[in-house]
Amino acid sequence: MSLEELPHGLDLLPWLQERLTTLSDAKFVAVMEALGVISELPAVEGLIHEARPRLRVLRPQRPRSLKRPLCLPLEDLLAIAPIGAPGLSVVDRGIVDPLWRHIESHERVALTPLKTEFRRTPVNRPQQLLDIGERLWQSAAKVLDKAPISGIPEERSVLIRDIMAVASVIEAFKRAVPRKPIPNLGDHEAEWIDQQLHVLAERGLPKRGFLLVVAARLEFPAQLFAWLRERGEMVPPVVEQFIVGRLSSEIARFDHDADKLAPDALAIAANDLSETLAAMEKSLGPSSRRELAARSLGLEARIRDTLQNRIIEPATDGITAALIDGASNDTLRAAENHAFALSVSLKTATTVGLRDAADRAVLSIRRACLDRIDEMFRRGAGGAKLERDQAEQAIFRSVRLIELVEGVSAAREIMTDARRRFGIGASQGRI
Amino acid sequence: MIRRNSLDHLLPSTFEERGATVPFTTPALSMARVRRNSRDRLEIVVGQFSGGPGAYVIPWTTLSEVITLTSHDVLLHEKVEERQALDPHAVRMAALEVARSGLAGPDVVASAAKALADDEEAKALNQVILILKVIEEAEPAHARSLMRDIRTPEGQDRVREVFFSFGDRLNLDAKAFDQRLSDLGIATYPVGTVWSPFDGRLRRLVRRLGEFTAAVSTWGMEHLGEGADQAAFTVEVSAYSLKIAREALQRFDAVVGSPRQIVVDWEARATAVGRLVMRLAWLVDGWQPLIETWFLANDDQARIEAIDYIVPRLPFIPAKELEPVPVANALARKGGKWVKLNQDWKTGEPDRILIRRLEALRAREL
Incomplete structure (x- = not known):
């Protein structure tokens, strides 16, 4: 087939879709790279989605899109997708595309130079990339404040707004306490949490988004709960729910994986779960404790x-x-x-x-x-x-x-x- | 300009003063070093002992009273003392012997057996390679053809046959030459020659240090925050060690480039070669477990954890081993700022999971 005979524009997509499985690996990767530039278009997104199993095997370099820095402050929450406990994850991974489209449709003019700047910035310029991220998060918070994302519960959209509004504080904490999971909420970590809470209070920003990310990064999130209680700080309900949800997902994972694990890994998993459960039971409020008891019913047996x-x-x-x-x-x-x-x-x-x-x-x-x-x-x-x-x-x-x-x-x-x-x-x- | 600190005199000034890394599996002793004190007794230098910066010095004989040692380490502790193993080579040989006991698990036994077999193969090959180099001076074409089968026992026998048959043409006493070349082969096998079909262990380690430096540097440049600062510091130290190690390797290659001259001027040159091999061993001492730790980490979080482990254990080059002195000391001082408490002292028993991790590392590095 000559170049002239090829379909043009978006007509090319169905034509490509038919041929994707027959392309060589190298050509397939090249096509995906080219499509990555326009991955925000719904038709292209569908095509990339279909190609995902092969992409997972070939693992080509990810197309660089502003979607990635946009989701940076959410990454710890997106990563937690509980097995067998649907609806408990704080931010479902499926939110990424609607969020991006929502921000882009409201801030198209402001985002165009940011996109160009992002594509031109090499990956080894993290400070420049962070500056871009900070501008992006501010825009996102502003958009979400004015207009919630349609098609998802409003409370979820408000929560994402709160996270975007404090994204720079979240990222500063992550840079100062980079380990994940944070094995223990010790003096070093507590000092940094305290410092960031002060910054949020001074700026009059909501704390829950930041605390949620801290909880998600802790190996034993109940430690945060106990620490906040000790200081006389209110524990935002969403954080408490997250902590219970996290344990529920660990219980589900244990039930799901137990048969497949070797004895050593199984012993470690049982030990961790039992310790977490004991730590949480001590620190949770009465309603969460009841919920936890319901979710862990029969776990000990x-x-x-x-x-x-x-x-x-x-x-x-x-x-x-x-x-x-x-x-x-x-x-x-x-x-x-x-x-x-x-x-x-x-x-x-x-x-x-x-x-x-x-x-x-x-x-x-x-x-x-x-x-x-x-x-x-x-x-x-x-x-x-x-x-x-x-x-x-x-x-x-x-x-x-x-x-x-x-x-x-x-x-x-x-x-x-x-x-x-x-x-x-x-x-x-x-x- | 780096300011000279008033505490510089407390930092080790020579490799011997810094001590040789002993591959203990007791977590509190990971990367501990053995050295001789001013009273000619062995002592151990332990970093990260109390979670504070700096190092603790414990008399060798009282070590097992201060720290609960694993069974493997009880033997290693005794073996090092028995052999008075105070340099990297001697410590390695002691460690290999103890590894074969099985007290660090079957994977460490297998690695030790392989390491010893590889050593034997490298020794035999290195001896023949040096002989071949002498032949090459007179018969370059013949040497090239002999090189093809050099890794087989038959190929190695053929090299010796040719060498003895060429004795007159080479204008040397083949028997005496063979003996000295054999000695030279044994002395230099840990490094190997540039024209060998495979690198010696130390040469390989220098190359690996280069790969490590590049990998940590790339990772650090793409990140921000404490992990990136630690990566930058690690690169500063490793690049410095790498530079010095490469210079030492170049000097070694220049000297060993003519085995004939070494044999002819045996007394002076053989000693110099021995010193160069030892210097290289000291320069890379302590790097291998850190390099393995880094390359075992396969995602960002694991790398953050790895760099956290690496920084307090970085082997600084002692001041008198290089110029200018203040650079080495400034680097050594800077490392203290990331020291963190990471041991659980509640039970007195070493952490089983940490022991397991160290044993897995041992199996990779032997």
Whole structure:
């Protein structure tokens, strides 16, 4: 087909749509890049949406659009899309395009030079990009103040306006406390939150958008709740709802993923969930506590079953399998995974009433490891070098497994005892 | 201009004073360094011990009383003392031996076995490569053909055969030359030669430091805030180390470029080569776990966490090892501003998840 025969303008889109699947990777990426420049057009957006599965595989460079800096202050809230708990995310990802179209339709003239400036600014000029962002957020807040986004609940539109209005404060906080999730609301983080709250108060701006983002960035958002309460600050309802919603989504994720996780990851997930739940129950207000109780109904029983069936019961067999002669590396890796999982889950086991079962498993593993050490002494003592070396390796393996299950101090006792019995120090190259 | 600080005299002035990094798996000891004190006793320098800036110095013999060590580290602690391992090479060999115990897990055992096998292969290859270089002086075309199979045992045997058969033409005592070239091969294998089919470990590490510097620099330039400041500081330190390491590598390549001359002037030149290898080992000492930490991070949040881990552990070049002195000291002082408390002292037991992370890092870096 010659160039003259090709359809023109928007007529080109259906023609392209038919051929997208047959294009080579390179041509496909080139077409997507070209379309990226006009990605705001609904017809183009549809085309890009269809091409998304292939784009995900090829991962070409994203087209640079002002949509991205516009959504920067929202990114922590967009990222949280709860599994199995629809409607709880604070800002649904689907809001991005309507928001962008809304701002663009009201501020077309002001945005044109900003778009050009943005496309011309290299990615390694973050300060310039931030300046562009700040102008964009101000425009967005102004537009949303005058006209809410149509087709979405007004309260949602007002919330986005509030976030846009304090976007520069949000971004300043993110630069000062860049880790995410923030593992702990410590002095450094509290100082920065305090400072930003003062700035907002001085400027007469709403605090909830900023606090919502802080909550979203915290590993344990309930800490923010407790901190605000301690200072006598009011906790905005949307923040409280978010905290409960976040936990609900973690519960849903746990239920969804539990069967697929290896014992170590499962133990960590159960532990985190149980700790978060305990921390939140302490700090929430009565209505949120009731809501949380409803959402976490039966969770403790599910955690208990998971711990019992996936971690505690299989631990002894999984670990002792590595104590026989000729155990493969895979068996050893699996045993280490079980040992780590059992150790991590001890605290949760106490919470859900499984401590006795867990302790029995630990004891039986310890006994098996000590029996193996005794057996190795019998085999290795007075034996040839090869036998002694093999015995030594097996003893180290037992010590290692005890260390993983019971901790460093328990392993150290056993290692010290083993060395005394063997009568050999490290200077001889042996234990 | 960088102002000289009144506390500069407290900073280490030589590599030996800074100490060699010991790959402990106990989180409180990550990146700790061993050195000899003025009373000729071993001591350990621990950064980030209390969460404050600066470093703690603990007598080597009392270490296990101060910190609860993992079983792996109990052995490593003893092995370092037993071998008086005080330079990067000696510490590495001690660590490899202990790694084989399995006390840091099966992946570390596998990595240690591979590292030792790679060392043996590199030694054998390096010896033959040096012999080939001598042959090349007389028979360049022949040397090129021999190069093709140099990685196979047969190819290496052929090089030796040719070398012995060319003894007269090369105007040297082939047997004596072979012995010295073997010694030279063993001394230089950690770096390897430029004409070798693969890089030696230290040369590879210098290259990796270059990649790390470029990657952190690019990332830092695209961000703002504390993470970007930390990245810029990391690049300042790594670029400086890289520059010095590349200069040292150039000097090494220039000297090793003529193995024949080294053998002829053995007493003076062999010692100089040994010193250059050691200097390179010191220059890159402590970088590998940091580089691996960075490249393991695969998204922005992980990189922010990685840079937070890296900054307090940056290995500064001691003042007397380079000029001008104030630059090194100013860099070392600046690093203190990002020190954060990151250890949980509630139970006295080292954090299991952190131990696991350090073991995973060990498996990658051996």
